[in-house]
Amino acid sequence: MRSYLILIMCFLFLIQYFVQQTWLGYVVVTFVIASFFASVIEARGFPRIIGLIMMGTGIILEFYKGAGINGISEGMLLILPLLCLVTLAPLLSIPLKLGGYFEAIDLLLRNLLNHPKRLFAGITTSLFILSPILSLGSVRLISEFLSDLKLPSAMSAKSYLIGFSSAILWSPYFASVSLVLYYLDMSVGKYILYGIGLSVLSLLIGNMLFALWEKKHPIDNRTDPEVPLAKKSRKQLVQLALFVSLLMSCSLIIEYVTKWSMIVIVCIISCILPLIWGLITKSWSKLLPLLKNYKDQSVPMMNNEIMLFSSAGLLAHAVQGTNLANSISKMLTIVADQSFLLFALCVIILVVVITYIGIHQIAVIAALAMQLNAEQLGISTLSLAMLLLLCWSISTALSPFSGLNLMVSRIVGISGYEAGIRANGLHLTVMAILGLGIIMFIS
Template sequence: MRSYLILTMCLLFLMYYFVNSTWLGYLVVIIAILAFLTSAYYSRGFPRIIGSIMMGVGITLELNKGAGIEGVSQGVLLILPLLCLVTLSPLLSMPLKISGYFKSVESLLQNLLHHPKKLFFGITSSLFILSPILNLGSIRIISEFLENLKLPAAMSAKSYLIGFSSALMWSPYFASVSLVLYYLNMPVGRYILYGLCLSFLSLLIGNLLFFVWQKKHSISTSGHPEKSLDCTHKKQLVKLVLFVILIMISSLAIEYVTKWSMVIIVSLISITLPLIWGILSNGWKKLNPLLKVYRDQSVPMLNNEIMLFMSAGVLAHAIQGTTLANRISDSLTIIANQSFLLFALAVMGIVLVITYIGVHQIAVIAALAMQLNADELGISNLALAMLLLLTWSISASLSPFSGLNLMVSRLVGMTGVQTGLRTNGAHLIVLAILGISFVIFMK
């Protein structure tokens, strides 16, 4: 029943985006709040606590501002595009699962086992390609491929965080890119090449630092015979890369022609792609079981995401225009007019401190994106977007409470602090320095 509630929320919001009817907007908000309450009931642990706190603070701020229920509704509507994206994007993986692409990725990684440097590059690049489509599920899949190989925990932690966090800075299929560009009112087509440059920089730094780390740490491959990659798997891997490129180009082309929000475009593609694949390949018998698993298992498991995203969205909207937010914005504007470097460090410091204690990136970065004005800062919207997404990527890796860090920590058997700060601290520091330098060059 909860699955139908969440899916109805997404479909009605997509209708609302095009119809923009007042009564439909109220209906969407009511269903979204019901979805939040049911998710709060089934959610457990830290997401339930921090989500409840953020929602409570957000509602209190809206009431104090005099916006009341209307303000809360606007906060919900602002975050619903991202909830649609998170809910519907797993549908993209179904044709890939049925077509056997994941087996080819597994074969590639096993083939590279006797070459640690190539294996590390294979893991990070695989995550870089798969993450936009599978989100955090890509880490779980790669982890299953490598489960029997007994790689060092530090190596796994490095590769998972570097590969996934790099994709956070470029793909419109991620909430990070979609949210920042949505609030800055910037087309993805204008940003994506610069985002790819930041992402490739992150991958390069991560792999170079691993080469240094690997010289001091031996990686045993005994008991695992070396395998060769056959032509069938090579062709499948080429098809996988082409598939990702095709959906990215399609998304950008649709955005260019229609001027629709990229979040809406990605959601629509997520719905239509499996249907088109089923029609063209006549593969409904294979597709139906995956759709049932998606409905009965995947969607109900979104409790934490709905809790955190919706509460963070309401809080971000409520913070906008408050005395504290205005003071921070004015202070950052003064700093930016004096030195962009100090401004970048201040923004990064604010986000890292707040997210490190458990507040979701959406609440902090969305509030900054809505509050800051690029013209007043004396920089371009592009530079501001790059800085915010660079900061998002670093904070997602560093914070022991982020979904990325929590998943990687659980898979490799390390604490969040060990996974983020100790294992990947050097990468994050170098990335911050070179990333800010790149943004300064582009501003």
């Protein structure tokens, strides 16, 4: 029942985007609120607590501002596109499963066991490509491939966090890029090349630092015989890279031609692509069970995402226009007038501190995106977008309460502090310095 509730919410949003009927907007908001509370019932632990706190605080602030029900509705409608993106994007993984691409990645990684540096590069690159499609499921997938290999915990923590956090910077199929560009009213086409550049830089830095780390902490070479990849596997790996490139290209072309929101484009492609795959391959007997599995298992597993994104989005909207938000915005504007570097450092520290105590990135970064004005700051919208996404990437890897850090620390068997700061602190520091240098250069 909960799956139908969430899926109906998504499809009503897509209809509302094109028909723009006020009454339908209220209906959609009702479904968002119902989905939130249905997810709260199933959620457990810290995410449930922080989700309720953010939702309660957001509602109180909306009434305190005098916005009341209308303010709550606006907040829900603002975060609704992101909820739909998170819910529908996993449909893109279905053609990959049917095509056997995951097995090709498994074979590739196992073939690199005797070469730690190559294996590290293989893991981070695989996550870089898969994360925009599978989100956190990519980390779970790669960890399952490597579960019986007993890799050092530090190596696993470094590879998982570097690969995933690098992908956060570039893909419109990720919540980070979609949300920031959506609130800054910036097209993906104007950002994508810069985002890919930052992401590749992050990957290169991560792999270089791992090479230095591996010299001081040698990893025993495996004695497993190397088996050259079969021609079919090599072909599938090339096809996987082409698949992701084609997705990005189609999305950018559709955005350029139609001027639709990229989030809406991604949602539509996510829904249509499995059906196109079924028509081309005529493999409906294999496709239908995966669609049923998506409805019955994948959607219900999104409790934390639905709950946290809904509450964080409402809180971000509710904070906008408050005395606190206006004071912070005014302070940052004054700082930006004096020094862009000091302004950027203040933003990074603010985001890292707030997310480190458990507040989701969406709440703080969406609030900043809605509150800050690039023109008033004396910088370009591109610079502001790159700065906010750099903050998102760094805070996701550092915060012991982020979904990524919680999953990695659980898989690897170390604390969130060890996975974030100890294993990846140097990489994130270097990336912050170089990233700020690039942003200052283009600002």
